[in-house]
Amino acid sequence: MLKKFTFPAVLLFLAYALWANADFMEIAAGVALFMFGMLCLEEGFKAFTGGTLETILRKSTDRLWKSLAFGMTSTTVMQSSSLVSLITVSFVSAEMITLAAGIGIIMGANIGTTTGAWLIAGLGLKVDIAAYAMPVLVFGMVFMMQKSKVRKGIGSLMLGFAFLFLGIHFMKEGFEAFQQTFDLTEYAMTGLAGVLVFTLIGMLITVIMQSSHASLLIIITALSAGQVNYENALALAIGANLGSTITIVLGSIASNLGGKRLAASHVLFNVLTAVVAISFITQLGQLVDVLAELLGIREQDYLLKLALFHTLFNLLGVVMLTPFVGKLEAALIRHIRFEAKTTEKPLYLFPEALETPATVVNAVRKEVQHLFDNAFGLLAHGLSLKRATIESDESLADAVKYTRRIIPLDVEDLYEAKIKSLHSDIVAFIGEAQTRESTRTATEELYVLRQASRDIVEAVKGMKHLHNNLSRHGLSSNLAVRERYDQIRLQLAKLLRELRELLKEEPSDVTSLSLDSLKLSLEKASRKMIDDLDEMIRNRRIAPSIATSIMNDENYATEISRSLLDAVHTLIRPAVAAQAEPLSLDEKELQQLMEQDSESSR
Amino acid sequence: MKANKLLERLTRFLDADSKTQLEEIKAIRKVLKELKEKERKLREKLEKKPKRDDADELQIKLDVIYAQRRKGVDRVKALKQQLKTPVEKNEPPTA
Numbered sequence: 211m212l213k214k215f216t217f218p219a220v221l222l223f224l225a226y227a228l229w230a231n232a233d234f235m236e237i238a239a240g241v242a243l244f245m246f247g248m249l250c251l252e253e254g255f256k257a258f259t260g261g262t263l264e265t266i267l268r269k270s271t272d273r274l275w276k277s278l279a280f281g282m283t284s285t286t287v288m289q290s291s292s293l294v295s296l297i298t299v300s301f302v303s304a305e306m307i308t309l310a311a312g313i314g315i316i317m318g319a320n321i322g323t324t325t326g327a328w329l330i331a332g333l334g335l336k337v338d339i340a341a342y343a344m345p346v347l348v349f350g351m352v353f354m355m356q357k358s359k360v361r362k363g364i365g366s367l368m369l370g371f372a373f374l375f376l377g378i379h380f381m382k383e384g385f386e387a388f389q390q391t392f393d394l395t396e397y398a399m400t401g402l403a404g405v406l407v408f409t410l411i412g413m414l415i416t417v418i419m420q421s422s423h424a425s426l427l428i429i430i431t432a433l434s435a436g437q438v439n440y441e442n443a444l445a446l447a448i449g450a451n452l453g454s455t456i457t458i459v460l461g462s463i464a465s466n467l468g469g470k471r472l473a474a475s476h477v478l479f480n481v482l483t484a485v486v487a488i489s490f491i492t493q494l495g496q497l498v499d500v501l502a503e504l505l506g507i508r509e510q511d512y513l514l515k516l517a518l519f520h521t522l523f524n525l526l527g528v529v530m531l532t533p534f535v536g537k538l539e540a541a542l543i544r545h546i547r548f549e550a551k552t553t554e555k556p557l558y559l560f561p562e563a564l565e566t567p568a569t570v571v572n573a574v575r576k577e578v579q580h581l582f583d584n585a586f587g588l589l590a591h592g593l594s595l596k597r598a599t600i601e602s603d604e605s606l607a608d609a610v611k612y613t614r615r616i617i618p619l620d621v622e623d624l625y626e627a628k629i630k631s632l633h634s635d636i637v638a639f640i641g642e643a644q645t646r647e648s649t650r651t652a653t654e655e656l657y658v659l660r661q662a663s664r665d666i667v668e669a670v671k672g673m674k675h676l677h678n679n680l681s682r683h684g685l686s687s688n689l690a691v692r693e694r695y696d697q698i699r700l701q702l703a704k705l706l707r708e709l710r711e712l713l714k715e716e717p718s719d720v721t722s723l724s725l726d727s728l729k730l731s732l733e734k735a736s737r738k739m740i741d742d743l744d745e746m747i748r749n750r751r752i753a754p755s756i757a758t759s760i761m762n763d764e765n766y767a768t769e770i771s772r773s774l775l776d777a778v779h780t781l782i783r784p785a786v787a788a789q790a791e792p793l794s795l796d797e798k799e800l801q802q803l804m805e806q807d808s809e810s811s812r
Numbered sequence: 813m814k815a816n817k818l819l820e821r822l823t824r825f826l827d828a829d830s831k832t833q834l835e836e837i838k839a840i841r842k843v844l845k846e847l848k849e850k851e852r853k854l855r856e857k858l859e860k861k862p863k864r865d866d867a868d869e870l871q872i873k874l875d876v877i878y879a880q881r882r883k884g885v886d887r888v889k890a891l892k893q894q895l896k897t898p899v900e901k902n903e904p905p906t907a
Contacts, residue, residue: 607865704869720846727876731869792887793843793880803875 236384240431244377245424247370251289254366271311274535278528281318289326289374289423291319291454295476299618302468309468310539313475317528317535320451320479324521326423327447330378330430331513343375381427385435405445405488408438412449413456422454426520430513440512444495447520448487455480467620471542478538483527494523554584554628559639567652570643574659577636578666579713579781584628585666589706589770591617592673593699594680600707610700616681621674629670636663662780665773672770679763683756690751694739694760698767701735705771709778721782725775726795730803732771737804739764833891840891844884851877 228235271277281298285291295316302312346368353365399407416425429450433443455477487494498519499509507514531538557580563573590597594617599609640656648656676698684695708728712721743760746752795803851874858870 605863607863718846719843720850723843723847723877723880724873726880727873730876731872734872793840793847793884795876795879795883799879799883803879806875 233384233387236380236387237428238384240377240380240382240384241419241424241428242377243373243380244427245419245421247373247375247377248289248421248423249370250366250373251370254363254368254370271307271315274310274314274532277307277311277314278318278321278532281315281320282322283318284315285319285322286325289329291323291422294319294322295472299469299472302472302618308539309471309475309542310535312468312472313479313535313538316472316476317479317531320483320524321521321528323422323454324517324524327426327430327517327520328514330427331434331517340376340379343372343379346375347372378427378431381431382434385431385437399442404442405448405491408442408445409449409452409484409488412446412451413453414449415446416450416453417456422450425450425453430516433516434513440516441495443512443516444491444519445488447516448484448491448523451480451524452484467546467623469618471546474542474546475538479527479531482531483523486526486530487523494519494526498522554632556580556632556635556639559635564639564643564646567643567648570639570648571652571655571659574636574640574643574656575781577632577639578659578663578777581629581632581636581663581666582713582777582781584632585670585774586706586710588619588621588624588628588670589673589702591619592621592677592680593703593706594684595699595703600703601710606700606703606707610696610703613685613699616677616684618681619677621670621677625670625674629667633663633667636660658780662777665777665780669770669773669777672766672773676763676766676770679759683759688752688756690746691756691760694743695763697735697739698760698764701732702767702770705732705774709774712778712782717782722779722791723794725779726800728775729795730800732768732775733800733804736764736768830895833895837888837891840884840888844881844888847877847881847884851881 224238228238270280281294284294288294298307298312298315298319302309350365350368350370350372353361353368356362356365412425412429415428416422419425419428426447429438429443429446432438433440438446459473459477498515501522502509502511502515502518505518507518556577558573558576560573563569586600587597590600593610594613594615595606595609600606637660640660643656644653680695680699683691684699686692686695705728708724712724715721740761743752743757747754747757854870854874854877858867858874861867862870
């Protein structure tokens with residue numbers, strides 16, 4: 211209810227503020243351009259994440275110092291710690307890098323993000339940065355209009371930097387004009403209270419903007435325009451660091467165990483750093499003065515001194531925590547675990563349902579459907595597709611083709627929470643029903659339903675293996691490999707969509723007969739894949755070792771499909787009168803159809 | 813007397829069987845009708861010239877329905893044959 215009104219209220223408030231104050235409009239436009247620039251940068255880098263970034267990430271995180279260096283350089287280059295964190299989370303959850311390596315990257319990213327402050331303070335506000343932005347913008351657009359993915363990516367990067375520069379320019383202008391009408395320094399506070407209040411304000415700005423980079427831009431431009439004093443700006447910078455933690459925590463709520471552990475390490479790191487920075491803010495200030503003198507920064511150059519402070523306290527956090535990364539990893543694994551209380555509860559299995567054989571069968575059937583529904587969502591995510599995409603009319607081929615990242619998924623956890631517990635409940639319920647008086651038909655039906663439940667469990671188990679390999683090779687930079695994995699994903703996604711529709715439609719005599727065409731389609735796809743792979747090996751387009759991996763994964767996909775087909779066959783069976791069964795095609799007849807087809811295609 | 817009773821039982825058995833066969837023919841014909849309707853709808857979809865992938869899928873569905881209908885028609889023929897020559901009723905259908 212509240213959510214419904216918040217957004218329009220925010221829009222109205224913003225519209226009024228923009229209308230009432232032209233200076234505020236300039237500042238807000240600057241922030242908007244800056245954030246748009248960051249989005250463009252992320253988009254641009256994503257164009258290169260189809261394998262290259264992943265390969266570098268894997269190779270450069272086997273030692274802690276390497277992880278730190280990687281986090282630092284990648285964030286410096288990309289000017290976005292969120293993209294680095296996102297990729298790190300997906301790699302930790304796919305168990306392709308260890309949690310310790312992930313923590314190292316996040317710590318490195320914290321240092322890397324401080325380069326943003328140097329960029330804004332050192333370059334952005336001293337040079338007429340907008341003058342550089344214009345030509346970059348023009349060239350960026352020319353690159354964007356190209357067809358090649360790489361050129362488009364470069365264009366996106368150029369536009370990103372151009373918008374960042376323009377954003378900084380607008381903010382600077384806005385704050386300078388704002389200063390003539392309104393003086394925020396009147397609200398400056400000193401002492402511990404001042405530090406705490408401004409830390410909180412810094413946090414709030416970052417939470418609202420969802421970016422510590424953008425907050426730093428505001429802090430630095432406000433400082434340059436004299437709207438905040440130096441001491442308060444230091445506290446704001448500490449707050450911005452803490453605020454970015456909240457953004458990551460919010461993001462990790464939906465992620466898996468690996469993501470949660472990584473977010474926890476980030477919180478711990480940032481909170482500890484902030485506590486130390488707040489406690490020793492005077493001493494740190496003095497240290498900044500000494501270092502600034504050594505580096506040749508003028509005493510009155512508060513902008514660069516703020517950037518130096520920002521770097522210094524983040525560096526301090528890394529130095530403090532680096533020796534304990536191993537212990538931190540162990541503690542996180544020990545304390546943040548899969549919680550059994552989130553396990554799925556059965557929806558239809560109640561003692562009352564045990565009264566008659568018919569109610570037992572009905573309850574179990576509905577529960578198996580519930581289990582299928584859970585498995586459906588899990589399998590869709592396992593294929594890195596949204597459930598809604600499979601349930602809609604959208605083109606699955608496009609959804610698969612344009613997948614930019616493999617959804618990080620802890621299939622093992624989800625299996626425990628949503629599948630295994632429910633399957634166990636179904637088995638236990640059937641066991642209980644068997645101790646009571648029953649009819650022969652009911653006993654037989656329960657037997658096949660238990661088998662269907664087991665089939666669903668098998669399908670999810672297959673996804674465990676498949677998802678693991680999809681995380682490794684699904685977005686491979688080798689086009690031949692990527693295409694094969696796309697083929698596997700598309701085939702499974704199509705099957706999921708067809709099965710969903712079969713279960714949804716009004717049952718008729720011919721519903722179960724539709725499964726025959728799905729079986730044939732599956733066999734054909736499987737054969738085509740093997741033929742394609744053979745040809746690729748012959749033409750040396752693919753290494754035999756990768757080809758065998760793909761064959762294994764194709765096998766997993768086939769097993770998943772078969773299990774699902776069997777389960778759905780059971781679930782739609784009562785709707786089908788026995789008369790349709792004799793028309794169903796057996797293995798031999800399907801094989802004949804396959805052969806007919808391959809002969810006609812020759 | 814014993815032989816008469818046996819003969820009577822046999823006649824009743826044979827009648828029951830032909831009744832079941834007639835019911836099966838009726839049921840299969842109903843399924844065949846539904847399959848034909850489904851085939852018509854699929855052909856309509858195919859005529860709208862969908863993308864190549866979708867067209868391939870539709871063709872597979874049509875091929876399977878054709879095979880299923882042929883199987884059904886053969887089964888009906890076999891059952892009718894059995895009705896005409898009740899002695900051979902226990903032999904497997906020739907289709």
